[in-house]
Structure formats: C-alpha cells, structure tokens
Amino acid sequence: MNKVFSTVVLTVLLFANCSPNEAYTPDTELGLPQKEKPKRLSKMWSNNPHNPFFETFDYDSIGRVIHFTAQIRYSTTSDTIEFFYRYEPENNRIIATGEYYRYEDLDIVPQLSHITIVDTLYLNPQMNIEYAVRNDCVNGTRKRRWTYYFEYNDNGQLITSVLGRFSPETTCQWENGNITRMDGTIYTYTHLTNNLPSSILPGVNSDWSPLSQYGWFGKHPQNLPYKMESEGNPDTKFVYNYRMENGLISFSTCTHSNHGHFVEEDTTYYEWKKGCQHRPAPHDL
Numbered sequence: 001m002n003k004v005f006s007t008v009v010l011t012v013l014l015f016a017n018c019s020p021n022e023a024y025t026p027d028t029e030l031g032l033p034q035k036e037k038p039k040r041l042s043k044m045w046s047n048n049p050h051n052p053f054f055e056t057f058d059y060d061s062i063g064r065v066i067h068f069t070a071q072i073r074y075s076t077t078s079d080t081i082e083f084f085y086r087y088e089p090e091n092n093r094i095i096a097t098g099e100y101y102r103y104e105d106l107d108i109v110p111q112l113s114h115i116t117i118v119d120t121l122y123l124n125p126q127m128n129i130e131y132a133v134r135n136d137c138v139n140g141t142r143k144r145r146w147t148y149y150f151e152y153n154d155n156g157q158l159i160t161s162v163l164g165r166f167s168p169e170t171t172c173q174w175e176n177g178n179i180t181r182m183d184g185t186i187y188t189y190t191h192l193t194n195n196l197p198s199s200i201l202p203g204v205n206s207d208w209s210p211l212s213q214y215g216w217f218g219k220h221p222q223n224l225p226y227k228m229e230s231e232g233n234p235d236t237k238f239v240y241n242y243r244m245e246n247g248l249i250s251f252s253t254c255t256h257s258n259h260g261h262f263v264e265e266d267t268t269y270y271e272w273k274k275g276c277q278h279r280p281a282p283h284d285l
Helices: 007-011 210-213
Strands: 040-046 053-059 065-071 079-087 093-104 113-125 129-138 142-152 160-164 170-175 178-182 186-191 222-232 236-245 250-260 260-273
Touching: 040 113, 065 210, 079 210
Parallel strands: none
Antiparallel strands: 040 053, 040 260, 053 065, 065 079, 079 093, 093 113, 113 129, 129 142, 142 160, 160 170, 170 178, 178 186, 186 222, 222 236, 236 250, 250 260
C-alpha cells in the first residue's frame, strides 16, 4: 500500500520540527518520555501524471496526529484512505483504524473494494513500537492477520523489521546518525539538518508513517537525503533537492535517472499550518 519508490521516501520526510529547545510530553499526566514537537504539516501533494497523490493531516490539542487521509492514483488502481490514531499509553499501545476504498482495473471495468483495517501497535519500555498486529477485512470478510516486529539498537535507532517470525528481515546500517544501507540501497545525504521523520525507516509503511514524526519508531536520520542508488544497479539513481521558505520545505523534487539518462522528475508540495488542530476520533476507535 506504499507509493512508488521515488515518492514513498518523501511521504514522511517532511514534518519539520520546532526549535531544539522546544519539546513536549505526549501525555504529561501519564509520564511518557518527551518527544520532539514538529511544525504542523497540514497537506502534501504531487501532480505526477503516473502517481499523483493528495494527503491531509489533523492533530489533537497536544500535537499528536490523530487523522490522516490520502488519495492516490496508480497505473490501474486508485485508493482513497482514511486513518484515525488513538493513543493508550496506560496500556502501552496505539490503536490505528483505517478504511481503504480501492478502485481496480481502472482502464477496463472499475471494481470497488472496501478494506477496513485495525492495527494495534505495542510499545516497549522506551516507548518505541516493538510489534504491531494488523487485522484487515475486504468487503466485510476477514482476510488476513499480520504481525510486524521491530528491533532497535542501543542508540534507539530502528535496525530491523520483520513480518512474522519466519519472513526475511529488513535491516539497515547507521553511520554518523544516518541510514547508509538498507536492503541493497545506498543512501547519501545533504548537509541540511533533518529534524524530520523518515520513511526510510525499515518496515514503517505509509499507514504508520504519521506516527514516526513523534519518534514512536525510534530516531531518524540526522540529515536530509540527497541520493539513493542500488548496490546491484548503481546506474539507477534518485536525486533529491529541496526548496526552503522560512525554515520549512515548500516543495521538493526527485529526479530519476538510469545510465545517465533522465527518466522523470517528480515534485511534491507542502502546506504548513501553525498550532494544533483538534479533531476527535469516532467513539468506536
């Protein structure tokens, strides 16, 4: 349920934080550890003709994301997505509930599927997500139950994720506060400081990416990425550039090249809003 490679990475790179001295506690009464407080990204979108998308974010009164929507168009499918997040620190968990309306075979006879999802994400003593259980139903029929496991190093950085106990692991290497390798992909970085969440984190899918802005999946790369390339095919590259306004990213570009030849360029735009928006989740969440 992720976007194409070039846009996935930017989907959640761009929740810029407040000044380093500004911090908050997600739930002070329950004594949770402090998480960095980001600026409020309210919208992001791309008009890429091959993979356009439009996303929105709503927050509660203390700045936690509680509502996420997305409209995504693929080559033969189209998704309309809505997720709500409920925080239960007293039970060491976060509940995420979502709905997908997926249109398939768009070029033939469109078929509509209604997918409902309930995720329970369990926290370890460091208040990072240790494992997550996903249940989904398609058109009212339960289809699958997934369990994802996450492992962190002593620095609180996510290094391994795995779907189930016996599936191949997704692993990454960290150097100087940045992810340098993950599953055959090499990452290099700009000099720009990254106080932003990153979907480079292994196993963090687009449905959970809004949670990463508060460090629920551990620390993030310290710098904004500049280039991604495959170890097996170093001639295929994705290069990123950023336009900053008043300390916030207004748009970013991703240029895809193969053997030195231009393939395509994708631009993602961002809209920021001051303060917190409060939108309570439904009672049944």
